[in-house]
Amino acid sequence: MQNFSYKNPTEILFGKGMIAELATRVPLKTPVLLLYGGGSIMRNGVYAQVKGALKKHHVVEFGGVEANPFFETCLKAVTLVKKERVKFILAVGGGSVLDAAKFIAAAALFKGRDLWAILEKHGENVTAALPVSTVLTLPATGSESNGNSVISRQATMEKRAFASPHVFPVFSVLDPTTTFSLPRKYVRNGIVDAFAHTMEQYLTYPSAAPLQDRLAESVLQTLIEVGPVTLAKPKNYEARATFMWSATLALNTLLGCGVPQDWATHMIGHELTAFYGLDHAETLAIVLPGVWQYKLPQKRAKLEQYGRRVWNVKTAKAAIAQTEKFFHALGMPTHLGDYGIDAAEAAEKVCARFVERGSAFGEHGDINAIAAATILRLRA
Numbered sequence: 001m002q003n004f005s006y007k008n009p010t011e012i013l014f015g016k017g018m019i020a021e022l023a024t025r026v027p028l029k030t031p032v033l034l035l036y037g038g039g040s041i042m043r044n045g046v047y048a049q050v051k052g053a054l055k056k057h058h059v060v061e062f063g064g065v066e067a068n069p070f071f072e073t074c075l076k077a078v079t080l081v082k083k084e085r086v087k088f089i090l091a092v093g094g095g096s097v098l099d100a101a102k103f104i105a106a107a108a109l110f111k112g113r114d115l116w117a118i119l120e121k122h123g124e125n126v127t128a129a130l131p132v133s134t135v136l137t138l139p140a141t142g143s144e145s146n147g148n149s150v151i152s153r154q155a156t157m158e159k160r161a162f163a164s165p166h167v168f169p170v171f172s173v174l175d176p177t178t179t180f181s182l183p184r185k186y187v188r189n190g191i192v193d194a195f196a197h198t199m200e201q202y203l204t205y206p207s208a209a210p211l212q213d214r215l216a217e218s219v220l221q222t223l224i225e226v227g228p229v230t231l232a233k234p235k236n237y238e239a240r241a242t243f244m245w246s247a248t249l250a251l252n253t254l255l256g257c258g259v260p261q262d263w264a265t266h267m268i269g270h271e272l273t274a275f276y277g278l279d280h281a282e283t284l285a286i287v288l289p290g291v292w293q294y295k296l297p298q299k300r301a302k303l304e305q306y307g308r309r310v311w312n313v314k315t316a317k318a319a320i321a322q323t324e325k326f327f328h329a330l331g332m333p334t335h336l337g338d339y340g341i342d343a344a345e346a347a348e349k350v351c352a353r354f355v356e357r358g359s360a361f362g363e364h365g366d367i368n369a370i371a372a373a374t375i376l377r378l379r380a
C-alpha cells in the first residue's frame with residue numbers, strides 16, 4: 001500500500017426532510033449566494049424547500065449554471081459575489097452547479113488577475129476559498145464530498161479540472177426524494193459516472209491494498225444491483241437512497257487511499273465533451289473499455305480480479321464485455337459511431353490537445369497523445 005493522507009471534512013446530511021437543516025446550518029449574519037442551474041429545482045419543489053428553510057437569511061440568487069459549467073458564467077457570479085459581499089455559497093443542484101460553486105468560491109478570494117490560471121495550475125495556486133455547502137439533487141459526480149471541480153471555457157472549447165482542499169463542501173444535504181423526478185438519461189449518466197469514478201481508482205494494478213479493492217468492488221456491485229432498479233422504479237426510495245450514497249462513496253476520496261489511480265478515461269472524455277458536446281458519462285462509457293483494451297497486458301491482473309469477483313467470469317476480455325453489456329442495459333451507448341462521430345477525426349483532435357499541453361495520464365503516466373489517439377480509434 002502506498003503512503004497516503006486522508007481527510008474528508010464534509011458533513012453529510014442524508015435522508016428525507018434534511019433540507020430543513022439549512023435553517024440552522026447556513027450562517028445568518030452574512031449574505032449567502034444561492035446558486036442553481038436550469039430551473040429543475042423550481043419544478044420539483046426543492047427551490048421552495050430551500051427558500052423555506054432560508055426565510056430568515058439574506059439570500060442572493062444566481063441561476064442558470066449550465067451542464068459542464070462555463071467559466072464565462074462563473075465570472076458573472078464572481079462579480080455578483082463581490083458586489084453583494086457574499087460570504088457563503090450554497091449550491092443546489094447536480095455536479096455542474098456544485099463544481100461551479102467551488103470555482104466561484106476559490107475565484108472570489110483568488111489573488112491573481114487571471115482566474116483561468118486556477119484551472120491551468122489544477123488548483124495548486126488556490127490558497128483560500130469562501131465556504132461552500134450543497135444540496136445535491138443528482139447523484140453522479142461525488143462533488144458533494146470532494147475538493148474537485150471541472151470547468152469549461154466556451155471561448156476556447158476547453159474543459160479543465162482543478163482540485164483543492166479549500167473547496168470541500170462544509171456540509172452536503174442528500175435527500176433521495178429530490179431525485180425522484182430526474183429524467184431517465186440523467187440517472188443513467190449518474191450510474192455510469194459513479195461506476196467510472198470507482199474504476200479510475202481500482203482498475204490499475206495490484207498494490208497490496210485488499211481493503212480498498214473490496215470497498216471498490218462493493219460500490220461496483222451495489223451500482224450494478226441498484227442501477228437498473230432505480231431506472232425501472234424512479235420513486236423507490238431505498239433504491240434511490242442506495243444509488244445516491246454509492247455515488248458519493250465512489251468519489252469522496254476514500255477508495256483512492258494508498259492505491260495507484262488512472263483517470264485517463266476522464267481526461268480523454270473531457271476532450272470529447274469539449275469538442276463534440278457529449279454528456280460527461282457518455283464519453284466515459286466510450287473511453288473506459290478502450291483504455292482497458294489498450295492497456296490489457298498491464299491491467300490484466302485487476303481486470304481478471306474484477307471479472308471474477310464482480311461478474312463471475314474468468315478472463316479480462318470477458319470482464320470488459322460484461323461492463324459494456326451493463327452500460328448497454330442502462331441504455332448507454334459505448335462507441336463513437338453511435339453518436340455519428342468519426343473516430344479518426346476525434347483521435348486527431350484529442351491528440352493535438354494532448355500534444356499542446358504535454359499531457360500524459362494513467363497509473364503509469366503513459367496515456368499520452370499517441371495513446372489517447374489509439375484508444376479513440378479502438379472505439380469507432
Ligand SMILES: [Fe+2]
Nearest residue numbers: 141193197266
Ligand atoms: Fe466523472
